[in-house]
Amino acid sequence: MVRLLYFIFFAFIFSCTIIEDSDITSQEELDNLRFVSIEIKQDTNTGSSTAVAKVTTDSVVDILLTTPSFTGTLTRTLWMDWPALGSSSKLKLKSGVTTTFKSYASFLESGKPWTFYLFDNDSTVSDQVRFRYDVNERLNRIISIPYLDYLDTLRDELIYDASGNLTSIERKCNSNPSKAGTFTFGGQNNNVGFTFQGMRYENACQGDGCGSNWGGNYHVLGADNFPTGVMNLTTFQREYLSMQDFNSINQSNCGSTGCDAWIDTFYFHPLMLLKDQLEIGDDLLFIYMVDWWQPVSAQESTNNEKVTFSFDYDL
Amino acid sequence: MTFRSFISVVMLSCFFGGATYAQLKLPTFDVELKIQQNLTPGDGQNDGDIEFVETTNFYGGAHVQINQHIALGGFYSRSFRGEGRIHYDQDNSIDKEVLQLQKGIDVRFSTSRAKKWRKYVSINYTQVEMVQVNEGYRLADKSNAVGFNLGIMCKLSNNLYLNVIELGVKLMSDYIFWFGSENNGIIDAKMGVTYNIGKRK
Numbered sequence: 001m002v003r004l005l006y007f008i009f010f011a012f013i014f015s016c017t018i019i020e021d022s023d024i025t026s027q028e029e030l031d032n033l034r035f036v037s038i039e040i041k042q043d044t045n046t047g048s049s050t051a052v053a054k055v056t057t058d059s060v061v062d063i064l065l066t067t068p069s070f071t072g073t074l075t076r077t078l079w080m081d082w083p084a085l086g087s088s089s090k091l092k093l094k095s096g097v098t099t100t101f102k103s104y105a106s107f108l109e110s111g112k113p114w115t116f117y118l119f120d121n122d123s124t125v126s127d128q129v130r131f132r133y134d135v136n137e138r139l140n141r142i143i144s145i146p147y148l149d150y151l152d153t154l155r156d157e158l159i160y161d162a163s164g165n166l167t168s169i170e171r172k173c174n175s176n177p178s179k180a181g182t183f184t185f186g187g188q189n190n191n192v193g194f195t196f197q198g199m200r201y202e203n204a205c206q207g208d209g210c211g212s213n214w215g216g217n218y219h220v221l222g223a224d225n226f227p228t229g230v231m232n233l234t235t236f237q238r239e240y241l242s243m244q245d246f247n248s249i250n251q252s253n254c255g256s257t258g259c260d261a262w263i264d265t266f267y268f269h270p271l272m273l274l275k276d277q278l279e280i281g282d283d284l285l286f287i288y289m290v291d292w293w294q295p296v297s298a299q300e301s302t303n304n305e306k307v308t309f310s311f312d313y314d315l
Numbered sequence: 316m317t318f319r320s321f322i323s324v325v326m327l328s329c330f331f332g333g334a335t336y337a338q339l340k341l342p343t344f345d346v347e348l349k350i351q352q353n354l355t356p357g358d359g360q361n362d363g364d365i366e367f368v369e370t371t372n373f374y375g376g377a378h379v380q381i382n383q384h385i386a387l388g389g390f391y392s393r394s395f396r397g398e399g400r401i402h403y404d405q406d407n408s409i410d411k412e413v414l415q416l417q418k419g420i421d422v423r424f425s426t427s428r429a430k431k432w433r434k435y436v437s438i439n440y441t442q443v444e445m446v447q448v449n450e451g452y453r454l455a456d457k458s459n460a461v462g463f464n465l466g467i468m469c470k471l472s473n474n475l476y477l478n479v480i481e482l483g484v485k486l487m488s489d490y491i492f493w494f495g496s497e498n499n500g501i502i503d504a505k506m507g508v509t510y511n512i513g514k515r516k
Binding site for chain 1: 362363377389391393401403407409414415416418444446449450451452453454455456457492493
């Protein structure tokens with residue numbers, strides 16, 4: 001009898017598990033997580049505010065795509081309603097729209113994004129970003145179309161080496177050559193970074209062998225090697241994305257002249273939502289700082305300001 | 316053969332074999348209760364990669380003693396606390412609650428009964444489950460593992476031993492999918508007591 005109880009005891013404990021049916025148990029399930037809303041919290045010098053962007057329609061579709069270089073199927077479309085990002089908002093739309101707006105995104109069967117639209121509250125398209133792929137479904141072009149300034153369409157070609165590593169991006173802008181250029185990768189002082197149009201964007205290393213990091217984990221430097229913008233960018237496993245305008249610059253880094261703080265503007269960019277759907281999404285979010293992060297004016301060092309996206313998922 | 320059916324076959328063999336053996340010699344088995352500290356190191360090189368996971372578990376086990384040197388049994392160990400440190404933002408990190416469950420079978424080889432100290436080594440086959448609790452969802456994965464432990468116990472009475480320290484290593488057959496690295500080892504330390512039930516040789 002004792003041995004029978006012994007057996008029953010073991011049978012019981014071996015059937016126990018801490019894994020629940022609702023748990024995410026594979027990378028594929030994690031990739032297919034669908035968020036239902038985003039809480040947008042803004043902490044600025046004028047106070048804090050919280051607003052929510054909600055998914056209104058998340059549809060399964062079956063649309064065959066055929067382009068000269070790519071054949072695939074759109075399987076999902078996502079519509080969202082966004083709160084007004086007013087004129088005093090830290091996060092803005094590049095189109096200048098300050099009222100509520102909508103977004104539309106379509107996705108390939110693999111979950112990778114295909115097209116992203118922003119609509120004004122009167123349903124006029126204001127911005128479009130196209131993600132395009134080669135025959136192996138590797139992202140090779142990102143086309144950004146500002147509809148209010150259509151001639152400034154940016155056509156970025158992503159260039160990879162034989163090992164599949166992104167080595168550079170070439171940006172073309174047919175009607176406005178001043179916006180064109182090449183993203184050349186490589187940082188200084190052990191920083192990770194790239195140079196675009198004479199400005200060096202770096203993800204600062206910290207510790208021995210690193211140069212000045214100016215306090216934030218990302219900065220952009222001019223030719224004089226002094227920052228024209230410092231920020232903290234943090235993102236964590238699809239839970240949140242935080243962009244902090246780092247304005248409390250360590251004055252000892254800038255010699256006798258002291259450091260200016262650049263009061264930045266953050267422009268909404270689809271990669272803030274879609275980066276996790278791309279294999280190099282985190283890298284691209286960094287690289288596309290050139291489009292969504294705009295240090296705009298120098299002033300005395302002051303308080304930091306922050307915009308945080310907290311993603312809420314439906315399991 | 317699934318893990319559960321494999322375990323069933325092993326345990327049935329163990330118990331029926333043990334029962335037969337017991338008619339001839341010693342119907343003796345033991346139960347053990349321990350506190351287990353686990354550490355699973357990770358690379359932690361890139362944002363989102365695990366730097367380490369550590370959990371503290373309640374550990375329970377039982378063995379049928381084939382003879383005074385060899386015991387065959389199983390164990391169950393579940394965390395009551397734990398955290399995973401995840402790298403992000405260069406040298407920064409974030410801590411997340413982690414749960415861990417270990418269950419499996421083991422064979423323990425021990426030295427002869429002595430007045431005070433008794434050393435032992437055990438080889439185990441374990442199923443490891445890990446769960447990371449994020450704000451909006453939980454990540455979960457499991458893997459089989461093999462490992463061994465070295466320990467020493469101190470005799471407190473005819474039936475009761477104090478497991479002074481037991482150190483072990485396990486190697487998982489699969490990587491935990493969200494770890495972001497190919498580290499698959501678990502090291503652990505245990506302390507507790509073992510109680511013998513049944514006749515003494």
